[in-house]
Amino acid sequence: MTTSASTTTEPVANARTLALAHYAARGVLEHVLARHGSTFQQQIVLRAAVTTEAPQTPDDLVAQAQGALKADPADIRATLDELLAKQLLDADGSHLRPTDAGRELIAAVGAETAPISARIWGEIPAEDLSAAGRVLALVTERANTELAALTT
DSSP states (O other), X not given: OOOOOOOOOOOOOSHHHHHHHHHHHHHHHHHHHHXXXXXXXXXXXXXXXXXXXXXXOHHHHHHHHHHHHXXXXXXHHHHHHHHHXXXXXXXXXXXXXXXXXXXXXXXXXXXXXXXXXXXXXXTOOHHHHHHHHHHHHHXXXXXXXXXXXXXX
16 A cells, blocks of 8 residues: 655745735735725825825825835825825925824824734744745836836
8 A cells, every 4th residue: 555645835926926915915904994994095195104204295105105006196196185185194385294193093003903914924934034025025126127118
């Protein structure tokens, strides 16, 4: 009688596994954001405003969000309008500043997602995280290069 050894095939990093991880993590964040009446794109734009030292112009925020999201600038400008209407951003001359409510929203979402993130990322060995970080940085760089070539 022969027995076959069972083999475990580890997943290979590729576009599909990257996308599945992204959408799973994004789903968690969007669930938290929905409880606060906010969207993923609003959070990305607002975070850009909150985490900069100096007030940003609308063009500055659009450029930062476009770099992160690869979204249409018109959609990002609509998001700026939404954040202004919700009083999460405030116009100060030609600059936009986060309001106290905007800062509080970013802090609240961060506080709610921190324990979830700890459960997701916890106990992954540091060397695995380093290797994944290097691979993801390289994939991002190459994808940005390809996107730039497609859009010029």
